[in-house]
Amino acid sequence: MFAAASVRRLLEEALDQLRDAGEHAELAASRDLDQARNLAAAAAPRFDVVIAAGGDGTVRAVATGLLQAGENGAALGLLPLGTGNDFAAQLGLPDLVTAVVALQRSDERRVDVIQVRNSGGGSQPEHYALLFAAAGFAPALLLATSPRLKRWLGRSWCYAAGFFRALPGFQAPQFTVRADGREFRGRYFHVCAGNSAQAGGGVMRLSPGARMDDGWLELCLIEALGKAEIVRRFPQLVRGTFPGHPKVKYFPGRELAVESATPRPLALDGDVVGVTPATFRVLPGALRVVAPVAGRGR
Secondary structure (H helix, E strand, O other), rough: OOOHHHHHHHHHHHHOOOHHHOOOOOEEOOOOOOHHHHHHHHHHOOOOOEEEEEEEHHHHHHHHHHHHOOOOOOOOEEEEEOOOOHHHHHOOOOOHHHEEEEEEHHOOEEEEEEEEEEOOOOOEEEEOOOOOOEEEEHHHHHHHOOHHHHHHHHHHHHHHHHHHHHHHHHOOOOOEEEEEEEEEEEEEEEEEEEEOOOEEOOEOOOOOOOOOOOOOEEEEEEOOOOOHHHHHHHHHHHHHOOOOOOOOEEEOOEEEEEEOOOEEEEOOOEEEEEOOOEEEEEEEEEEEEOOOOOOOOO
């Protein structure tokens, strides 16, 4: 199942290879990510594998549908055809060739999932993320990284450009954060529960040391910083060397709750979805994925 019409030709070529190998495959096109989620949930009882063809947003939507369908549903397959493709890359599937080979081999592994319970209202109080769940600057960055910017600059530069587009107008919100029995209050630039080391098309090491199969999240709280300080520290954010800074708290945990006086948006993988207050909790091994068993993890 895929969300972008532009990937149809590449997708059909990949599916032809699977059919030539004796696999039965059906194609379903979605208008948007909500429909992709619903199609995946409906397909889960009928198929062994439901393949997400697109980027991390499409993958998250399809994975959500499979998780909502229950434990006995299909495994998640991947054809990385989006901008970032971070989830696929972290599992050792950086391109279509390796992804098709993995589907032909049918190797499976289990990965952890971030359950996001959003008590701030909305029609869908529960969401899932595969890479990270964050409040603070991350939603502003994603909103500033427009589809046009992605087309012009590609995965290597679009998120860095979005970073500097979002920064001038951003003010660090006042948050109350509770994590594994600890409580923190203050103005925070970034509050994040990370399940994958890399994000932003592999450009940013958002959660250094994170692994998608260890049953833990890497929790990060970055206190409010001046704009000039943020610009100076941007290389550290990209390289993942920010832990150890006096305004950074970075530690493993299994759950993080974030509250604010007024609802603030959340970033889940590559999408802005839901608002605070919210709770991020790891679900160990909750998702079956067709990927090399010896893949690179996070």
